[in-house]
Amino acid sequence: MSDTVAMLKALADPVRWKALTFLREPGPSTCSQGDQGVCACDLEHVLGVSQPTVSHHMKQLVDVGLVRALRRSRWVFYEIDQEGFSALEAEIGRFSTAPTTAARDDTALA
Amino acid sequence: MSDTVAMLKALADPVRWKALTFLREPGPSTCSQGDQGVCACDLEHVLGVSQPTVSHHMKQLVDVGLVRALRRSRWVFYEIDQEGFSALEAEIGRFSTAPTTAARDDTALA
Numbered sequence A, B: 001m002s003d004t005v006a007m008l009k010a011l012a013d014p015v016r017w018k019a020l021t022f023l024r025e026p027g028p029s030t031c032s033q034g035d036q037g038v039c040a041c042d043l044e045h046v047l048g049v050s051q052p053t054v055s056h057h058m059k060q061l062v063d064v065g066l067v068r069a070l071r072r073s074r075w076v077f078y079e080i081d082q083e084g085f086s087a088l089e090a091e092i093g094r095f096s097t098a099p100t101t102a103a104r105d106d107t108a109l110a
Helices: A002-011 A014-024 A040-047 A051-063 A082-096 B002-011 B014-024 B040-047 B051-063 B082-096
Strands: A067-072 A075-080 B067-072 B075-080
Touching: A002 A014, A002 A051, A002 A082, A002 B002, A002 B014, A014 A040, A014 A051, A014 A075, A014 B002, A014 B082, A040 A051, A040 A075, A051 A067, A051 A075, A082 B014, A082 B082, B002 B014, B002 B051, B002 B082, B014 B040, B014 B051, B014 B075, B040 B051, B040 B075, B051 B067, B051 B075
Parallel strands: none
Antiparallel strands: A067 A075, B067 B075
């Protein structure tokens, strides 16, 4: 449970959510594409923040297993950790099919 | 996107996560069961917090559409909003099957 809350805390930030959306579908102008991950330099431009701020935000996501960081020479490249998101998706999914509310009568709504 | 971040912020709290887990599977000692939702009075005991604190936390979840509140006489009952969780599950699920990383070669990991 605490792992899930840690993941949620890492995700619950507009800058980090924007970074993830970009990691998922990088634009054509990025300096790296395909199986290379996304360069930290591209995230600086997309997010409009400094390199240390990029590092700070991405570290939150790496630490909880939602992003992988890959160092190549002087740059760090980032990619989404699909396994981490799958685990979180399963946790959230437990509440979209909650057993105690499956047969609830919505006519009782106030 | 901002709706999703708002949902994540509401979820990213240990007390609220514990409340949701209890709403999903209330114990046998609660004062209401089945299709009645969970009484705020039970949440006070489970979470070990005051009634105003219960109200504060649950309002965060109600406001983003993850919980429904139902007033009956002097008590408020809460139930999980499965539709809200389904929507969030779908947003999270986009990252567990990210198109740009689907064919990634993990041997490139540093």
